[in-house]
Amino acid sequence: QVQLVESGGGLVQAGGSLRLSCAASGRTFSIIAMGWFRQAPGKEREFVAHFRWSGGLTQYADFAKGRFTISGDNAKNTVYLQMNNLKPEDTAVYYCAASLLISDPTLRYAYAYWGRGTQVTVSS
Numbered sequence: 001q002v003q004l005v006e007s008g009g010g011l012v013q014a015g016g017s018l019r020l021s022c023a024a025s026g027r028t029f030s031i032i033a034m035g036w037f038r039q040a041p042g043k044e045r046e047f048v049a050h051f052r053w054s055g056g057l058t059q060y061a062d063f064a065k066g067r068f069t070i071s072g073d074n075a076k077n078t079v080y081l082q083m084n085n086l087k088p089e090d091t092a093v094y095y096c097a098a099s100l101l102i103s104d105p106t107l108r109y110a111y112a113y114w115g116r117g118t119q120v121t122v123s124s
Contacts, residue, residue, distance in 0.1 A: 008020040093118065
């Protein structure tokens with residue numbers, strides 16, 4: 001089993017920044033990649049960014065390119081999501097997820113484990 005705990009969410013004004021963290025514990029050696037998703041009220045959960053431990057490969061949703069950066073610290077089993085120039089439409093619960101296989105990282109079913117989420121609210 002793998003446990004994921006997100007932190008770093010909060011309330012920020014438009015144009016501001018936040019850094020989310022996701023700490024993994026348990027059978028972390030089985031994790032191939034980590035991802036961030038988000039879900040706004042009344043909307044589907046959507047892909048934000050992906051980080052593969054081997055080689056540091058990253059992938060971003062179009063809305064995240066140029067504003068968000070995903071990174072990982074192997075020694076801490078932690079993945080980060082640096083979010084800059086935040087917009088009100090970025091308001092959502094952000095979820096961290098862990099994948100045990102190589103698959104399309106934008107798909108929810110590619111991830112076996114999920115955190116409980118952290119709320120990000122961007123005021124205008």
